[in-house]
Amino acid sequence: MTIQTVGLIGAGRMGMPIIAHLVRAGFRVLVSERNAERRSDIESRGAAMVDLPVLAGESQAILICVGYDEEVRALIEGTDGLLAYAQPQTIIAVLSTIHPQSMQDLAAHAAPHDVQVVDATVCRGGRAADDGTLLSFVGGDADVVERLRPVLAAYSSDIVHSGAIGTAQVSKASNNLILWACLVANHEALALAQRYDVNLDALRAALMTSSAANGSLGNWGKQSMAWAEDDMAIVAEMAQDCGISLPQTGLVREICRSLKPRRYELEKYGV
DSSP states (O other), rough: OOOOEEEEEETTTTEEEEEHHHHHHTTTEEEESSSSGGOOOOOHHTTTTOHEEEEHHHHEEEEEOOOOHHHHHHHSSSTTTGGGGGOTOOOEEEESSSOOOHHHHHHHHHGTOOOEEEOEEEESSSHHHTTOOOOEEEOHHHHHHHHHHHHHTTEEEEEEESSTHHHHHHHHHHHHHHHHHHHHHHHHHHHHHHHHOOHHHHHHHTTTTSSTTOOHHHTTTTOOOOTHHHHHHHHHHHHHHHHHOHHHHHHHHHHHHHGGGGTTTTTGTTT
């Protein structure tokens, strides 16, 4: 089934720019969004805001961009959810960051309906979403991933088939684990340098050319840390499920919890 109509659920910080990229790529785009005040913005981008049954019944691919595991489950497993209206061979791609086991459960739940569920997590943040240069990890059967690829290519400059269903969630979790660990390390290094009156702008520019270079240092001052605790909680749960110890991850999670409200305020770090 050729994908001509794409449904998107959740027109938030990541979903809204994705809508515009999909429209520019030539797709008919239907959007389901709980916040009615976003209708004009959605329509100005060339998409139509519709009820969930219409979206599910007319879309060959559906992107889910909501915040939490339970929201994704309700959309797919709910008695009046997507599976009640979706056409056979519809692809449901979960961009949300959830537990990989949830992805496997959802795929199994959708299979009797002849609906394919894949995880299609995105990395690089809001600016990359605006530019259409996201990194998409995709977990699922290779033929389904290939059918979905033109949709992903509308907003992604890089697409990586990470393996079976759920592996894109693990890939995103790995990205986030490193991201937040680097952000903590950057705060500690720059707070120390500040105490010794180092020129921080010069230092950061130099570090980005050295072995200390990392993405969060390059984006210094621009990360909201909105999902840091949730990201690290998922990583901790995954580690427990597979029986390995990630001691640094546990420490980073606790630091992120206290760091978030005073991030980038170096004079307050460590005091």
